[in-house]
Amino acid sequence: MSSDPLYQQLADHYRHAIGARTLAPGDRMPSVRTLMATHGVSLSTALQACRQLEREGLLQARPRSGYFVCAPARPSITSIDEPTNLVADPAQYIGIHERISYVLARSQQESVKFNLGGASAAAGLYPIDALRNAARRALQRDPMLYGEAVKPRGHDPLRTALARLALAMRVQLSPDEILITHGCTEALQLALRAVANPGDVVAVESPTYYGLLQILESLGVRALEIPCSAQTGISLEALELAVRSYKDIKAVVAMPNLQNPLGSIMPDEQKATLVQWCEKNGIALIEDDCSSATADSDMALRAAKSWDRSGNVIYCSSLHKVLAPGMRLGWIAGGKWHARIEMLKFALSRPNEMLTQTAVAEFIVSGGYERHLRRLRAALKRQRDWMAQAVATSFPPGTKLSVPRGGMHLWVELPDGTSSEQVFERALQEGVYVAPGVIFSNSGRFEPCLRINCGSPRSAGLEEAVAIVAAVARKVAREAMPASGAAPVESAFRTTVA
Ligand SMILES: Cc1ncc(COP(=O)(O)O)c(C=O)c1O
Structure with missing residues (x-):
């Protein structure tokens, strides 16, 4: 039996019917009442299913008439080919x-x-008014905020709020395992500095986020490019081939959820295999998870970190894209390197300032973040x-x-x-x-x-x-x-x- 919520199962059922043209464009979708009676579901489940299909562009609500199947939204376009050459591009920097x-x-x-x-x-598209008001309230509550020393690991309520959000991705972290950073950029810098030295080889997806290539070059670390699929992410087969030619790969940096730039999402079994493969080969896995909160489904994507049992996965994330580009707030859970990463952060940039952290913590705790x-x-x-x-x-x-x-x-x-x-x-x-x-x-x-x-x-x-x-x-x-x-x-x- 599927573990998906009932409304998802119902939406799947009708998505399938629309795909198979059992319900063709222009057809009326069974009414909410009919769905309730036919499938024995509640009003809210039937409505949620219809709204889900509406969000996906498959149904359109017409006032007082119910839902209708939409005409295909776009002329289709040929999908990007899967990578066929699985040989990694030579490590360079x-x-x-x-x-x-x-x-x-x-x-x-x-x-x-x-x-x-x-x-x-x-x-x-960002909740700027709400964040501004939260910042104002934070200063009213603590007028001496700017005069006080900042917390080395970051604002405690923010780290607690992030640890709770991570639960949805099946990641178990205590707030003490989280360090607030200047965006994901600093998180990635810290992760790489913790596991690699100049001249070392780090495997990255190809293509990958250009900022990561800049960081690697600035650290003198050599990037080994591993072919990546637009559907399923980094090729595990190519990684296996690469490890035979390059004995000294220190880390894999991957974006299992919504890879930048391809947008691929690794299937969960592959995420699990990647975590196990890195562990088996003594290679650190640095997971960059900046965008998973923008996935279409309200059901959270699972993070690779959720399969980590030994601390071999360093999880890096950020609120920059999803909450407030002007705030530069990121975070890292450094696994077995966490203490070293805290020390590196202190040496490199000292802790983040408190006002934004306080405002964001309040916003998350209030439920505003999920609504946004x-x-x-x-x-x-x-x-x-x-x-x-x-x-x-x-x-x-x-x-x-x-x-x-x-x-x-x-x-x-x-x-x-x-x-x-x-x-x-x-x-x-x-x-x-x-x-x-x-x-x-x-x-x-x-x-x-x-x-x-x-x-x-x-x-x-x-x-x-x-x-x-x-x-x-x-x-x-x-x-x-x-x-x-x-x-x-x-x-x-x-x-x-x-
Ligand atoms: C995949 C990826 N990682 C890291 C970053 C950097 O994140 P931040 O802006 O939080 O430093 C970005 C920003 O675009 C990104 O797309």
Whole structure:
């Protein structure tokens, strides 16, 4: 019997019926009363199931008429291929920093009118008023806050609140096993410093978050790129092959939930296998889990850390993307390296200041955080679906895309031979920034890829920005195409959800 909540099981049942076209677009969904009578469920279960399907874009509520099955939301688009070459790209640590700095500096020019390359959502999607009020109350309660010494490990109520939130991901931590950091960036820095020295090899997903490559380069640590699937995350087979050639891998850094930039979610069995594999090979696992709270489902994704029995997994997370980009709050649970990590944090940056921690702790304890996340997830899903549809209809034929089940990005693969750097440069000239694939890897594998942000609600400005990128991408793809090998304009599209 499924352990999913009843409303999920009911939603699954009708999702299946819609997928099989037993219920076709335009059909009326059985009424809530009928669902209650047919399946013996409560009113709230029947309603939750319908709302879930509505959030997924499969049903539409019509006033006083009930729910109807929606027409397919978008023309489908070919999904990104699974990696076939499972050989890791040689470990390297020079050069990427320069490339990334160039792209980031160009993206910060004043002439940029629309940022489609960033990693957070539009400011209006964050609970800024509530956080401001919580900060004001914190100062009223403790007017001497700025005069007091800060707590070395961070604000106790915040660490307790984070430990409680982690329970949903099946992670058991005491507040003392959590250290507050300056974002996930500092958490990753600390984790890497704890387990690796300059010249060591660390395995990373390929492609991966460019900030991680910058950190590795700045530490003099060599990044060994392991192929990663847009569906199931880092390839365990490729890791097994890599460990035979590279005897001295000190750590694997992975994002099992909503990998950046691919958006993949590792199946739970693979997360468990990864944890066991690292343990068996004496390799630390650094889990970067910044985005899992943005997954579409209200049911929390399980963290790899939840399978850790020996302290071999260092868990790094952040509230930056999901709660408040302006706050720079992150945290780390360092497993068996925790004491060393606390010492490193003290040596490198000292503890975080208290006001933001106090405000955020209050906000989480009040239940405001969970309510905010529900709204954020729904908004991101809407925006992602719209963006995927816009890409499907306007990007060059041959474009590939796997739509993730959460997060703020789409990873788009342009037709072979299309230079994302060219797209980046030319779109920038027209005031739009998109992140080119070349900053997500030291290898040349992702030259035709782009990461596109879908953190902003649909607007005329956004539509125009996407149209600019699409037109530029079509032009660059056309220029790259050998005259005889022109792809048909109406290519057969198909969608997958990562
Ligand atoms: C996967 C990943 N890890 C780490 C970070 C850095 O997080 P923070 O901004 O909290 O330092 C980001 C930010 O975009 C990210 O996408």
